[in-house]
Amino acid sequence: MTSPAWPPGLDPGSAAVFAHNELTTHLPAERLWPVLLRAGDWPRWYANARRVSLPDGCAGLAEGTAFRWTTFGLRVSSTVREFVPARLLAWDGSALGSTGYHRWELHPAPGGGCRVVTQETQRGPAARLAAPLMRRGLLVQHQHWLEGLVRTAQEET
Numbered sequence: 001m002t003s004p005a006w007p008p009g010l011d012p013g014s015a016a017v018f019a020h021n022e023l024t025t026h027l028p029a030e031r032l033w034p035v036l037l038r039a040g041d042w043p044r045w046y047a048n049a050r051r052v053s054l055p056d057g058c059a060g061l062a063e064g065t066a067f068r069w070t071t072f073g074l075r076v077s078s079t080v081r082e083f084v085p086a087r088l089l090a091w092d093g094s095a096l097g098s099t100g101y102h103r104w105e106l107h108p109a110p111g112g113g114c115r116v117v118t119q120e121t122q123r124g125p126a127a128r129l130a131a132p133l134m135r136r137g138l139l140v141q142h143q144h145w146l147e148g149l150v151r152t153a154q155e156e157t
Contacts, residue, residue: 004082006121007092010101015121016128019138023146026113027153029086029106035153036089036104037061039069045148048072048141061089072137078102097126116149118142 005011012018025032035041037060042049052069054060061067063083069076074095082090082103090103105117120138127134 004088006103007081007101009123010092010099010121012119012121015123016131017122017134017138018119019135019142020117020119021139021142021146022115022117023143023150024109024113024115025150027150028112029108029114031153031156032106032114032116032149033086034060035149035156039067041152042069045152046145048144051075061091067091072141076100098122098124100127116146118146 009015012020039049039052039061040054040059042052048071050070052067054065054067058065058067061080061083063080065080067078067080069078076093076095078091078093080089080091081101082088086106088103088105090101093100093102100120100122102120103118105119107115107117109115120142122134122138
């Protein structure tokens with residue numbers, strides 16, 4: 001799967017902040033995908049996500065889902081912009097003078113399992129002012145998110 005284009009101004013080359021994390025697991029994408037979509041459950045296994053609010057009657061993320069959540073201590077409004085089942089999930093988000101774009105990609109790995117890639121870009125005054133600190137925080141927290149995703153999917157079997 002070739003990665004789609006980033007939204008204007010939020011591509012890694014022009015954004016103030018870019019973070020890329022990845023992990024390869026023996027689990028297939030089909031096992032990870034449902035765990036990732038249940039955003040309301042993220043706080044159980046990813047400590048940097050709190051107070052996730054989905055629309056009434058919405059069990060998980062889907063194309064166009066608008067949701068609110070707290071991450072890095074900020075209340076963020078997000079909307080799912082890319083959705084390819086068991087392959088690609090991405091949303092935008094904005095809070096306190098920063099606009100971000102977060103993308104998850106699940107790539108089948110040779111011999112089974114998959115490579116999970118998560119990337120985030122940020123732009124805006126807050127991102128420019130705190131770029132090195134923000135990038136370090138994203139790298140650390142997104143690694144925890146990846147590890148929690150795999151651990152939770154494993155436990156659910």
